[in-house]
Amino acid sequence: MEQKQKTDIEQRIVDVLKTVYDPEIPVNIYDLGMIYRIEVADDFTVDLDMTFTAPNCPAADFILDDVRTKIESLEGIRSANINLVFEPAWDQSMMSEEARVELGFD
Numbered sequence: 001m002e003q004k005q006k007t008d009i010e011q012r013i014v015d016v017l018k019t020v021y022d023p024e025i026p027v028n029i030y031d032l033g034m035i036y037r038i039e040v041a042d043d044f045t046v047d048l049d050m051t052f053t054a055p056n057c058p059a060a061d062f063i064l065d066d067v068r069t070k071i072e073s074l075e076g077i078r079s080a081n082i083n084l085v086f087e088p089a090w091d092q093s094m095m096s097e098e099a100r101v102e103l104g105f106d
Contacts, residue, residue, distance in 0.1 A: 001042045009040045009076065013048075016070045022052075023059050027102050029067070033094025036085060046071055046080040051090045060084075 017030040029035060037049040052060060064082055071080040092105060100106045
């Protein structure tokens with residue numbers, strides 16, 4: 001796979017991740033800084049590392065399923081492996097400027 005194609009796919013993944021929300025927070029998971037790594041392999045499988053704002057997130061299963069479903073719905077993607085990680089621990093500094101403004105932190 002050429003780098004341009006990989007970059008295009010990664011951007012489409014970011015775009016779809018911006019449609020995934022924690023039901024308790026009015027900001028998408030990408031802008032919250034919950035996505036740590038997106039890797040697209042030559043066989044069009046995706047490995048994604050993500051976290052939650054709290055380890056005991058009550059919506060964890062819903063969010064993980066939503067992420068997987070939306071990534072796998074993208075044209076050309078064979079499958080998505082979602083890795084839930086807690087290192088580094090999430091904190092408010094990981095949020096985008098837009099998320100900080102939306103949540104009143106700035």
